Amino acid sequence: TMERVALGASGCWFKSGDAAFTAYRLAPELNSFSGRPRILIVPRKSPESRPLAVVEAEGQPARLQAFGPLMSEPVGTRIAADVRRWAAGGKGCS
Template sequence: MRAAAFLRFLSTALPVAALALVAGCQSAAPPAPSRNTTALSTMERVALGANACWFKSGDAAFKPYRLAPELNSFSGRPRILIVKRNSPESRPLAVIQAEGHPARLQAFGPLFNEPLGTRMASDVKRFAAGGTGCH
């Protein structure tokens, strides 16, 4: 009789123990997806952030300018340009581009030498890293 009771105990205890063991091996939440660090994905984040925070927000500092994204680049250097609002065909006042994987950012142009340039550089770094929100 004792052997039958022991077998019943094992038949219920083993599945419970196996479930506990499997549950213990799993993490509570799935791992967060890693941020894509290609040049294109980095410049997409920068373009979205710049457009939202500098232009769509109505920021007076950017009123004289417009955003000209050139993300579809066959050179492997997607970029965005900041140009004069009323003269978009003129030479860019700022160029922000990336290349490689992981992306290496470059930002240059006369607008970066103006007081606004410090803020732009800080924003670009934040946008590239995936930061959201405007300052």
């Protein structure tokens, strides 16, 4: 599930040149020893900073949650909707 979400985020938000995401960079952490794979959205110019948004999965079947300061911004609604769609098996960009 998280791999599908990460591929969708990469293609639709970042590789497409979407203006809403130009200030950010994707940092996937899919191989997690904690059993919680996640993707991080971090500032483009300082990827080592604290994540602005985290999408994390846990359990079987995977339960996803998205959190972080970016989720309260206008783009947060889109992030949540896209993640739900990709997690449910949907493809493509909104």
